[in-house]
Amino acid sequence: MAPVDPHSFSDPTQGTISHIEFRLEPDLAARRVRFQALYTLDRPVRGSLFLDARGLDIAAVEAEGAPAQWSIDREDPILGQRLHLRELQDVRRFSIDLMTSPDAAALQWLDPAQTAGGIHPFLYSQCQSCSARTLFPCQDTPGVRFTYEAELLTPDPLVAVMAAARVGQSRQGANTIYRFHMPQPIPSYLFAFAIGNLVFQSIGPRTGVYAEPEIVNQAAWEFAENEDKLRAAEGLFGPYLWDRYDLLIMPPAFPYGGMENPRLTFLNSAYVQGDRSGTWLVAHELAHAWTGNLVTNATWNDFWLNEGPTTYAESRITEVVEGVETAELGTAGRARRLLRAIERLGADSPMTCLKLSLAGKDPEESYSDVPYNKGLLFFRALEQAAGRPRFDAFLRDYIAALRFRSINSEQFLAFLEERLPDAARATDARRWIYEPGLVEGAADVPSSLRDEVFAVVEEYRHGHLPTAERVAGWTHVQQGVFLGLLLPSIPASDCAYFESLFGLRDTRDGDLFSRFCELAFRSSYRDVLPAYEAFFATVGRYAFHEPVFRALAGEAWSRPLARPLLERWRHRHHALTVAAIERILTQAGL
Numbered sequence: 001m002a003p004v005d006p007h008s009f010s011d012p013t014q015g016t017i018s019h020i021e022f023r024l025e026p027d028l029a030a031r032r033v034r035f036q037a038l039y040t041l042d043r044p045v046r047g048s049l050f051l052d053a054r055g056l057d058i059a060a061v062e063a064e065g066a067p068a069q070w071s072i073d074r075e076d077p078i079l080g081q082r083l084h085l086r087e088l089q090d091v092r093r094f095s096i097d098l099m100t101s102p103d104a105a106a107l108q109w110l111d112p113a114q115t116a117g118g119i120h121p122f123l124y125s126q127c128q129s130c131s132a133r134t135l136f137p138c139q140d141t142p143g144v145r146f147t148y149e150a151e152l153l154t155p156d157p158l159v160a161v162m163a164a165a166r167v168g169q170s171r172q173g174a175n176t177i178y179r180f181h182m183p184q185p186i187p188s189y190l191f192a193f194a195i196g197n198l199v200f201q202s203i204g205p206r207t208g209v210y211a212e213p214e215i216v217n218q219a220a221w222e223f224a225e226n227e228d229k230l231r232a233a234e235g236l237f238g239p240y241l242w243d244r245y246d247l248l249i250m251p252p253a254f255p256y257g258g259m260e261n262p263r264l265t266f267l268n269s270a271y272v273q274g275d276r277s278g279t280w281l282v283a284h285e286l287a288h289a290w291t292g293n294l295v296t297n298a299t300w301n302d303f304w305l306n307e308g309p310t311t312y313a314e315s316r317i318t319e320v321v322e323g324v325e326t327a328e329l330g331t332a333g334r335a336r337r338l339l340r341a342i343e344r345l346g347a348d349s350p351m352t353c354l355k356l357s358l359a360g361k362d363p364e365e366s367y368s369d370v371p372y373n374k375g376l377l378f379f380r381a382l383e384q385a386a387g388r389p390r391f392d393a394f395l396r397d398y399i400a401a402l403r404f405r406s407i408n409s410e411q412f413l414a415f416l417e418e419r420l421p422d423a424a425r426a427t428d429a430r431r432w433i434y435e436p437g438l439v440e441g442a443a444d445v446p447s448s449l450r451d452e453v454f455a456v457v458e459e460y461r462h463g464h465l466p467t468a469e470r471v472a473g474w475t476h477v478q479q480g481v482f483l484g485l486l487l488p489s490i491p492a493s494d495c496a497y498f499e500s501l502f503g504l505r506d507t508r509d510g511d512l513f514s515r516f517c518e519l520a521f522r523s524s525y526r527d528v529l530p531a532y533e534a535f536f537a538t539v540g541r542y543a544f545h546e547p548v549f550r551a552l553a554g555e556a557w558s559r560p561l562a563r564p565l566l567e568r569w570r571h572r573h574h575a576l577t578v579a580a581i582e583r584i585l586t587q588a589g590l
């Protein structure tokens, strides 16, 4: 029996959806999509079937070809609505015809001005965590998986893509119908499509990029190493089971860095930086093809099972592709960010446990560094306790045994205690998973590149500004670690010095620029404000903006500026980004 999910009305014991045939007709002017969905259940269902829904305009529900009885009989601010299909008589197939709402949380409708080309609109879906129910009724829990086919009616000259295999296309009036097939079963949060002015460029036997024509060449160059990363990941985890690994380069308004939609990672174009320095993110999204997409967290309480092993794998792939020192610097930086997150949340906070307890809470509101970076350090501790060869064998067994399944923390722990009992004991695995805070010493990650940075910070603290020669050859990550170590504040004139030393105002590295803005605003260095506003107006990744808005809302000089800044650009951002910033402003009393 699938575990109970506190973020879904569904009851998988009634029967589960195993396959869906979709037809999608987007209306770009009205900002609505007509969904016609024909569902197949894993067995004949008698009586009731509960599905998750939210804000859908349902025109018809049929079961085995005849009108079905249905109602929306429960509502909840976090779960949305329960669609109750009643008095089913051994039903294997049912269909629903509906229109999405113009404010469906899963859809972002971008104006041409928000795209690289500036001429055509762009539409995409983002379902994680609980937004698939704003597109079509489903058992919207990561504990239920289904395969699907889809037809997507797309107005000329736009092109449709899905996180699925494209199997054909045909013409209908001034539209193209793109056909897709998803043969690997996915949880609902990995359903994804996009429509825009897109072209494809191949970069390897199994890899390629979809992007607007204006940036496709740049993107193909930036991510030319994806095939190497794919092979490195297979070396770690075993065969890649999703056939292709393509990227869709998203307009910068995308609220994430990347989203691991299977076969087709959605990646923020802010990471097309012209120097391949942002490609670590691909290592992360690619690793999700095993941890997250293949072995999936059963509920959002177990989110660390998606992100912890993936962040660990990211560091291992980086080690193969870019060397051990770069990987260790990344891990050291993540350990430091984790310590800061724990400090902010409070070392006793249940939010610092790996296993979360999110009943009654929106999973998006509980987003933090903990599932990623505490999960990374836990896997690192397990590797050290078991020894690398045994731990790598454990990882491959874990993936092979649990692939295409959704598991919770208890199932992970049972698997670990069975296969690596000594490492589970030596690391005190239960404490890592169920207790808040961090095991003593776990964040001590040796890194020679970080030590170089430490030395320069020490010199700076003793009154010596580093010269260009002193920091020559530093990577962006080192520059970012350096700026992070100067928090909470330095003299504003020193901000100006570092801005010019590292070329920060013109950097195309959003991680680095947002790190600098956080330090600058904490240090009352106002000159960077117009550059930050231009960045905020175009780039939607909320992880860039959260620390900066926390700084703006926390300093007397900038407090009055924070809310007006959000209000000026609210319309440009995804609801997730706006909500994340709203939470910061509200907490700060703004």
Ligand SMILES: [Zn+2]
Pocket (backbone or CB within 6 Å): 284, 288, 306, 307, 310
């Ligand atoms: Zn991730």
